[in-house]
Amino acid sequence: MLRVENLVAGYGKVQVLHGLSMQVAEGQLVTLIGSNGAGKTTTLRALSGMIRPESGRITLHGADIAGLPSHAITRRGLAHSPEGRRVFSTLSVADNLVMGAFPRLTGSRPRGDVAADLDRMFALFPRLAERRAQLAGTLSGGEQQMLAMARALMLNPDVLLLDEPSMGLSPRLVSEVFATIARLRESRVTMLLVEQFAAAALDVADFGYVMENGRLSASGPAAALRDDPAVRAAYLGTAH
Ligand SMILES: Nc1ncnc2c1ncn2[C@@H]1O[C@H](COP(=O)(O)OP(=O)(O)OP(=O)(O)O)[C@@H](O)[C@H]1O
Ligand SMILES: [Mg+2]
Numbered sequence: 607m608l609r610v611e612n613l614v615a616g617y618g619k620v621q622v623l624h625g626l627s628m629q630v631a632e633g634q635l636v637t638l639i640g641s642n643g644a645g646k647t648t649t650l651r652a653l654s655g656m657i658r659p660e661s662g663r664i665t666l667h668g669a670d671i672a673g674l675p676s677h678a679i680t681r682r683g684l685a686h687s688p689e690g691r692r693v694f695s696t697l698s699v700a701d702n703l704v705m706g707a708f709p710r711l712t713g714s715r716p717r718g719d720v721a722a723d724l725d726r727m728f729a730l731f732p733r734l735a736e737r738r739a740q741l742a743g744t745l746s747g748g749e750q751q752m753l754a755m756a757r758a759l760m761l762n763p764d765v766l767l768l769d770e771p772s773m774g775l776s777p778r779l780v781s782e783v784f785a786t787i788a789r790l791r792e793s794r795v796t797m798l799l800v801e802q803f804a805a806a807a808l809d810v811a812d813f814g815y816v817m818e819n820g821r822l823s824a825s826g827p828a829a830a831l832r833d834d835p836a837v838r839a840a841y842l843g844t845a846h
Contacts (some may be wrong), residue, residue: 607632607796608653608684608765613662613672615652621660622648624820630765633794635787637807637828639841640817646800647689649817650767653798654686655679666765681714683764687771689800691750693757695743699734702742702753703727706760718762727756730786748779755786759795766790766797773802784810804841808832816841 608630616622622645630636638646651657653664655676664672671679676686685706694702707720728735731752737745742753755771771787772780780803788810790797801807808814811828816837824837831837 607634607667608798609663609665610653611663611665613649613652613664614660615648615657615662616660617648617657622820623652623659625662626817626820626822628815628822628825630796630798631813632796634812635791635797635799635810637799637801637804637811637814638817639801639804639807639814640823641841644817645820646817647769648820650686650688650769650798650800653679654684654767656686656688677709680761681709681712683715683761684767685758685761685763685765686767687755687758687769689769689773691747691754693742693745693750693753695741697742698739699742699745699753700724700738702757703734703760706757707762709761715762720760723760723762727759730759730789731756748775751775752783752786755783759790764796766795768797768799770800770802772806780806804837805832805843808842 610626610628613623613626626649640646652659655674659672662672663670666682666684671682694705703724709715710717733749734753734756751771758766771783784806799807808828808831814828814831815822816824
């Protein structure tokens with residue numbers, strides 16, 4: 607589905623990713639974990655076209671998308687729910703969600719039934735349903751985070767990139783977000799999940815990659831990584 611080969615990317619002269627290779631198979635939930643500043647967000651930005659890769663290949667459905675502008679990548683079915691709460695604060699919750707479906711309305715993606723998908727999002731995120739007419743800027747931080755995720759899902763994406771969906775949430779909301787991710791996985795949404803809660807991410811994922819200083823230091827089935835002593839000591843906060 608999504609394949610990355612020797613990706614080199616960064617900001618101006620600062621190279622952050624030094625030849626990254628990874629893949630996300632159809633219907634899989636893959637997680638990318640690593641310390642602060644390792645390059646996880648940069649990876650997602652390069653995949654979705656928010657930054658232009660220096661070199662390397664990124665293929666979606668076998669077609670090279672590296673270097674395409676982000677709107678063109680979105681139209682090919684890759685949605686990015688970015689770090690932080692990027693919502694249109696002066697629009698209502700419902701209008702934010704409809705904006706997420708916009709690339710489908712311009713003819714380049716199957717249009718489908720946007721109204722039905724809106725109902726599906728409200729069923730998946732009941733908190734958003736209760737607040738559908740509220741301005742997004744007045745939602746709590748956690749609610750905005752959910753809205754950003756739901757908006758990305760409104761593309762009906764072939765691949766969904768999630769950057770720290772649990773960031774800044776209360777423990778109860780963190781569990782809610784992970785339950786939602788597990789439900790999406792059951793419905794076979796293909797996802798690449800970046801998470802600070804590495805243990806929880808490995809619990810819910812099929813496969814994992816560990817990143818250190820812009821390079822992969824480990825990869826494997828999520829259950830194997832969770833039991834790997836080196837990964838446990840460095841990222842899961844337990845040596846045993
Ligand atoms: N816009 C930018 N300009 C210059 N350097 C940047 C920019 N954004 C990130 N960096 C640098 O790139 C490196 C990787 O950052 P990145 O945001 O990808 O890390 P991360 O793995 O997502 O970390 P975190 O877990 O803290 O979110 C860091 O050293 C960071 O300072
Ligand atoms: Mg980050």
